[in-house]
Structure formats: C-alpha cells, structure tokens
Amino acid sequence: MSMFGAVDLSGLAQRQDKTAASTGAPGEGGQPPTYPAPLVVELTADNLRDVAQVSTEVPVVVVAFTPRSQVSTEVAAQLERLAADMGGRFELARLDADAAPEVAQALQVTAVPTVLALLAGQPVAMFQGAVPHEQLRQILDQLLELAAANGVRGRVALGTDQGPSEPEETEVERAAREAIERGDYEAAIEVYDHAVAQNPGDDALRVARSQVRVLARMDGKDPRALLAAAQAAPDDVEAALAAADAALALGDVSAALGRALEAVRSHTGEERDRARLRLLELFEVIGSGSPEVARARRQLATLLF
Known part of the structure; x- marks a missing residue:
C-alpha cells in the first residue's frame, strides 16, 4: 500500500x-x-x-x-x-x-x-x-x-441504526456466494445451472448466472492486458470477446457492447454465433433497462437481419 x-x-x-x-x-x-x-x-x-x-x-x-x-x-x-x-x-x-x-x-x-x-x-x-x-x-x-x-x-459501534436490512439470502445465493468467495466460479455456475433448470422462468437466476460467468472469465486477468491483446490480434474472436469482458470490468459499458457487436459484424459461421451469444449474455449482465443495451439490441438486429 x-x-x-x-x-x-x-x-x-x-x-x-x-x-x-x-x-x-x-x-x-x-x-x-x-x-x-x-x-x-x-x-x-x-x-x-x-x-x-x-x-x-x-x-x-x-x-x-x-x-x-x-x-x-x-x-x-x-x-x-x-x-x-x-x-x-x-x-x-x-x-x-x-x-x-x-x-x-x-x-x-x-x-x-x-x-x-x-x-x-x-x-x-x-x-x-x-x-x-x-x-x-x-x-x-x-x-x-x-x-x-x-x-x-x-x-x-454496532447495534446502532444501520439503515434497512438486506433481503434474506436464499439457499441458491448462499451456495453461489460461498463458492465465489473460495474462488470456485465453476461451482457457482453449477449452482445457478441447477437452479435455472428447476426454475426456467426465473429471469433473476439467469442474470446471476451470466454475472458469475463474467467473473469467472475475468478471474486473475488484467483487463488492460486483455484490451492490448485484442488490439494486437484484431481477427481473433476470443481476444475480442475477452476485451469486451475487460471493458465491462473497467465500467465502460459502451465499449464492452461495442466490442462484442464488432465481433458479430466481423466474423462468420460458428465464430459469429459465439460472439452473438456472448453479446446476449452481456445484455443480461448489464440489464435490459440500460439505454446502451437498448441501442445495442437495435444494432444487433440490423447486423443479423
């Protein structure tokens, strides 16, 4: 320090x-x-x-x-x-x-x-x-x-008014949190996979799973190194998608969505589909109410159709 x-x-x-x-x-x-x-x-x-x-x-x-x-x-x-x-x-x-x-x-x-x-x-x-x-x-x-x-x-001095209490943690949230705290992101994803299978209509569970997937991909990674790697290999779809995660980790939502959109635009076949699925996952993580997501959805529709 x-x-x-x-x-x-x-x-x-x-x-x-x-x-x-x-x-x-x-x-x-x-x-x-x-x-x-x-x-x-x-x-x-x-x-x-x-x-x-x-x-x-x-x-x-x-x-x-x-x-x-x-x-x-x-x-x-x-x-x-x-x-x-x-x-x-x-x-x-x-x-x-x-x-x-x-x-x-x-x-x-x-x-x-x-x-x-x-x-x-x-x-x-x-x-x-x-x-x-x-x-x-x-x-x-x-x-x-x-x-x-x-x-x-x-x-x-604990016991003084600390404001409204947090909602009680569910069993799924507790199991996932404990897995994340010990660095086992795959176990946390499995917790949410099982929960989503049991509750396919629960949007919150799918969003939480997508969020953990981003955390897992960024675990131990330097966001700026990922951005530099993508710049050095502009045709590498995995590098482009990793850079989108890195931009999101740095709080730049527009850049994250822009990089994923560019990966969809500039690739074909399986690589394009991989980029499209990653972009949809970013939509979930950021939230459908975000104006950046609304704009990116329109751009994606233009690219696909």
Missing part, C-alpha cells in the same frame, strides 16, 4: 477529542473505543467531510463502483459482508462513480472497482480490480495494522 501523493484531504478531517467522540474508552480489557457511525455509508460530495471525520477514529474503506460493472458491485458486496463479519473494525464507504464523479475525481479513481482507505482524512491506496476473498481479508488486516500504527484504533 502507498499513500496518494496528489490528493490531500487533511483539511476535511479536524481531529476532535477522542473521549468526547467515542462511546467507549480504550482502557478496559484492551478493547478499542467505539464510534457512533453507520457501518456502511453511500459516499457523496455532501457527506465526504463527515466520512473523513469518521476516519480520524475508525479506518474507512472506500470502494468505487458503478452499477454498470458487475465485477465492481461484487467487490462492494464482498467488502460490505466483511465490514459486518469483522465487527465494525472499519466503516465501508460505497462510492458510486457515476452518481458522484466529483468525489471519484478528487480521490483519483480512474477505474472501477478501485478500493482505497481514509486514515485520519488521508487517502491510502489499496487495490484495483477483483481479488480473491482470502487475499481481500489479508489486505484489510494489513490496513488495520497501518491504521493502528497511525493512532486510528476505533471501531464502529
């Missing part, structure tokens, strides 16, 4: 008296002080100052995502679960880069998902892209060590 050099948020976070700010004292039983803050917060320009203030007492992990990128929303969901599992040892600030572009720019977010931390108002770089569950836990442990070394030792 390294400090961002060009961004200085120290003016946002004026340290207050820890005794007045916390609800517990760090002396008894060696327990860290608790701080009255939400476990998960949606980060905006309006509350950036408040979140920076929390970071003087509790480490704040910021995840930049966009609903247009399934990879980024999955990383955000992983961190949300870990915030609860780790007992409020950090606050999670969810930054929708589409809804708050000025905050993303201030934090030098250039791709999604990007994960960074705020410690005493200062941003600390963590990672970009998706990482395995165990590695993510190790990164968080390292962050907490760094926070403690810099005097940020508090934790969120």
Whole structure:
C-alpha cells in the first residue's frame, strides 16, 4: 500500500477529542473505543467531510463502483459482508462513480472497482480490480495494522441504526456466494445451472448466472492486458470477446457492447454465433433497462437481419 501523493484531504478531517467522540474508552480489557457511525455509508460530495471525520477514529474503506460493472458491485458486496463479519473494525464507504464523479475525481479513481482507505482524512491506496476473498481479508488486516500504527484504533459501534436490512439470502445465493468467495466460479455456475433448470422462468437466476460467468472469465486477468491483446490480434474472436469482458470490468459499458457487436459484424459461421451469444449474455449482465443495451439490441438486429 502507498499513500496518494496528489490528493490531500487533511483539511476535511479536524481531529476532535477522542473521549468526547467515542462511546467507549480504550482502557478496559484492551478493547478499542467505539464510534457512533453507520457501518456502511453511500459516499457523496455532501457527506465526504463527515466520512473523513469518521476516519480520524475508525479506518474507512472506500470502494468505487458503478452499477454498470458487475465485477465492481461484487467487490462492494464482498467488502460490505466483511465490514459486518469483522465487527465494525472499519466503516465501508460505497462510492458510486457515476452518481458522484466529483468525489471519484478528487480521490483519483480512474477505474472501477478501485478500493482505497481514509486514515485520519488521508487517502491510502489499496487495490484495483477483483481479488480473491482470502487475499481481500489479508489486505484489510494489513490496513488495520497501518491504521493502528497511525493512532486510528476505533471501531464502529454496532447495534446502532444501520439503515434497512438486506433481503434474506436464499439457499441458491448462499451456495453461489460461498463458492465465489473460495474462488470456485465453476461451482457457482453449477449452482445457478441447477437452479435455472428447476426454475426456467426465473429471469433473476439467469442474470446471476451470466454475472458469475463474467467473473469467472475475468478471474486473475488484467483487463488492460486483455484490451492490448485484442488490439494486437484484431481477427481473433476470443481476444475480442475477452476485451469486451475487460471493458465491462473497467465500467465502460459502451465499449464492452461495442466490442462484442464488432465481433458479430466481423466474423462468420460458428465464430459469429459465439460472439452473438456472448453479446446476449452481456445484455443480461448489464440489464435490459440500460439505454446502451437498448441501442445495442437495435444494432444487433440490423447486423443479423
């Protein structure tokens, strides 16, 4: 981890008296002080100052995502679960880069998902892209060590109002999530294959399966390397489709659909059909309500008919 050099948020976070700010004292039983803050917060320009203030007492992990990128929303969901599992040892600030572009720019977010931390108002770089569950836990442990070394030792006071509760996880969702967290994407796909076979009319299950397929294809891959590979081999349909996945992972929906459409246009026979099926899968992942998907559907119809 390294400090961002060009961004200085120290003016946002004026340290207050820890005794007045916390609800517990760090002396008894060696327990860290608790701080009255939400476990998960949606980060905006309006509350950036408040979140920076929390970071003087509790480490704040910021995840930049966009609903247009399934990879980024999955990383955000992983961190949300870990915030609860780790007992409020950090606050999670969810930054929708589409809804708050000025905050993303201030934090030098250039791709999604990007994960960074705020410690005493200062941003600390963590990672970009998706990482395995165990590695993510190790990164968080390292962050907490760094926070403690810099005097940020508090934790969120759990049991306070954390907003509306999430819908209860289904057995299918639980089995798939557990498989994803251990890096076994094929097992997660099998879970959804079985669920779709049992419930062929459930669109949500098919969408979830398509999302996991994208995660599986991107597992351990560098999106920018995939884009470069496609540029170096313009006639390779697999490279083109991998580049479409890479663009989606980076949050560029238009580029993802455009690359898949171009693969349909520029290939014939089995390769064209493979590109068409991949494009339909991307439609499911991105969502039928997206204007980019509506436009791409029209373009696909023109190409095919």
